[in-house]
Amino acid sequence: MNFLIVSLIKAGVVAFVLMTTLAYLQWIERKVIAHIQLRVGPYRVGPHGLLQPLADVIKLITKEGFIPSHVNLFFYMLAPFLAVTLSLISISVIPFGPEIEVAGVKTWLQLTDLNIGVLFVLGISSVGVYGVALAGWASNNKYSLLGGLRSSAQMISYELPLALTVAAPLLMLNTLSFREIVNGQAGYLGGWLARWTIFQLPFPQIFLGFPLFLICSFAETNRVPFDLPEAENELVAGFHTEYSSMKFASFFMAEYANMVTVTCVATLLFLGGWTPPFPAPYSNVIPIVLFAIGGLAALYAGINPARPKDRFTLPVAGLVFLGLAAAFAASHLVPALETVLMALFWFCGKVLALLFLFIWIRGTLPRFRYDQLMRFAWTFMFPMAMLNLLVTSIMVALFPKP
Amino acid sequence: MWSAIIFLVFAFVAVVAAINLVVQTHPISSALSLIGVMGSLAVLYLLLGAEFIAAAQLVVYAGAIMVLFVFVIMLLNAGAENAKPIGSRAKYFGLPLLIAFLGIMSFVVQAVIPGGNNVVFGEYHAGPRDVGKALFTDYLLPFEVVSVLILIAIIGAIVLARKEID
Numbered sequence: 087m088n089f090l091i092v093s094l095i096k097a098g099v100v101a102f103v104l105m106t107t108l109a110y111l112q113w114i115e116r117k118v119i120a121h122i123q124l125r126v127g128p129y130r131v132g133p134h135g136l137l138q139p140l141a142d143v144i145k146l147i148t149k150e151g152f153i154p155s156h157v158n159l160f161f162y163m164l165a166p167f168l169a170v171t172l173s174l175i176s177i178s179v180i181p182f183g184p185e186i187e188v189a190g191v192k193t194w195l196q197l198t199d200l201n202i203g204v205l206f207v208l209g210i211s212s213v214g215v216y217g218v219a220l221a222g223w224a225s226n227n228k229y230s231l232l233g234g235l236r237s238s239a240q241m242i243s244y245e246l247p248l249a250l251t252v253a254a255p256l257l258m259l260n261t262l263s264f265r266e267i268v269n270g271q272a273g274y275l276g277g278w279l280a281r282w283t284i285f286q287l288p289f290p291q292i293f294l295g296f297p298l299f300l301i302c303s304f305a306e307t308n309r310v311p312f313d314l315p316e317a318e319n320e321l322v323a324g325f326h327t328e329y330s331s332m333k334f335a336s337f338f339m340a341e342y343a344n345m346v347t348v349t350c351v352a353t354l355l356f357l358g359g360w361t362p363p364f365p366a367p368y369s370n371v372i373p374i375v376l377f378a379i380g381g382l383a384a385l386y387a388g389i390n391p392a393r394p395k396d397r398f399t400l401p402v403a404g405l406v407f408l409g410l411a412a413a414f415a416a417s418h419l420v421p422a423l424e425t426v427l428m429a430l431f432w433f434c435g436k437v438l439a440l441l442f443l444f445i446w447i448r449g450t451l452p453r454f455r456y457d458q459l460m461r462f463a464w465t466f467m468f469p470m471a472m473l474n475l476l477v478t479s480i481m482v483a484l485f486p487k488p
Numbered sequence: 489m490w491s492a493i494i495f496l497v498f499a500f501v502a503v504v505a506a507i508n509l510v511v512q513t514h515p516i517s518s519a520l521s522l523i524g525v526m527g528s529l530a531v532l533y534l535l536l537g538a539e540f541i542a543a544a545q546l547v548v549y550a551g552a553i554m555v556l557f558v559f560v561i562m563l564l565n566a567g568a569e570n571a572k573p574i575g576s577r578a579k580y581f582g583l584p585l586l587i588a589f590l591g592i593m594s595f596v597v598q599a600v601i602p603g604g605n606n607v608v609f610g611e612y613h614a615g616p617r618d619v620g621k622a623l624f625t626d627y628l629l630p631f632e633v634v635s636v637l638i639l640i641a642i643i644g645a646i647v648l649a650r651k652e653i654d
Contacts, residue, residue: 161516201615205543209530212551216523219555223516223562231562238559242552249547262616 108342109139122449133399151331161224166336169217173343179203180350183429203264215241225328233324243463244305250471251298254478255283268359282358288481294474303348310448349440360429374414381407491609502528514568515561526550538614
């Protein structure tokens, strides 16, 4: 009974946080891209456009859901449902932090731990292509069909190097469960360098494994420079051309959920999950210092505001940041709370940094041509992934763990 | 108790999807029914404790192979097939013969396999470690032979598909 209640609470919290993240990720993306292109981005709804996601959600819900004629109605409706369901399932095996104890109940900051967690995520992501492919086919539109075809070919091609690069850290850590994967990366080399798989001996994955994984994950989530399924200058909007209202929003949500999942997996497999980059007494100071600097900078900017509204919004943001810094500092008095806060800080920090990288690249790189994309997958990514796996397995065999 | 309920649900889904696969006239519907069958099979493997087989079923069959099927169907833009009228022999003898066949099959299965509770949910512990160990020690030769066979198949496909260069 206890287990059921705890699981329900955890599922509710994770679902709420994930949905909020998805909505605000879109705001972050628009803001970051806008600043890369020297614009301000969303600014009108709420301070600095902070209520824009809410307005977007209301708009998308109340819009008319238009269904074109001659579509295959069953598959047309099934496709967005499949896309969003399959993209949300994977989050259930992602651990966000260590085991905690609240009011005598011990629980992990994770919905469920499978001992084949990595395989589960791979399986779900390989089935995830059906949403896009079916949407393209069922829409009865040539552009949509081309988008769906492109996306299925692209996802099959990049699934192979993705699986091969994932196998390399698994060889080093000797497990498939995400919990064990993070435990295997705890500790420090020589007392200061984190034993994350990108640094871990015998073969650090930072040379080949991690970059390859990132490139494959761009392709798997259909993001720039691999967003050919929705290349707007060739295919109108690709596979979701004929979708509107909440059905369109489902595809949007699926894309962002996939991004969050893939960055979480990258964090867990390569960046050590919630373990800090250097030993605890020193790394615990970092969030306090970061939040304090952010808060003070916002306060200073609020004293000399560039725009009249900033006289109010920036000091408020500064106070929030200072409050966070104070909360982290205060948690030092309660060791149990400090562990949880630090774990969440490092996990969210790494995931957000990777998400920022995704957005940054979208604002920087042009799109591949289709033949370039395929040649890149088969003649560069696949051999390099094989090489990485080969070298890693030879090194693991030569230098077994004591 | 829960395992039995989950088993019944997914066994039912698998059978319904398999029947749907034959009944549907459109190739895409049939392909998706096949994915339903494979997904339910993966759950059944999981119930038996064969975690790795379940994941492989999902990744390889439901993922890679069926995506290729769907891809080809979409690429060729295959339409719904025209239903042929059923011949009189099939109409009158089909159902009784099918029932007789199923009856004989179930009788043989009952006779060959001794009764009792043979299969227990979660009895087999075939995790990735066990599968790997078995493949690379006891079954190394069959494993390598199968990989050579697949290599031959790939090369054969390339040779057959390559255009003649004059």
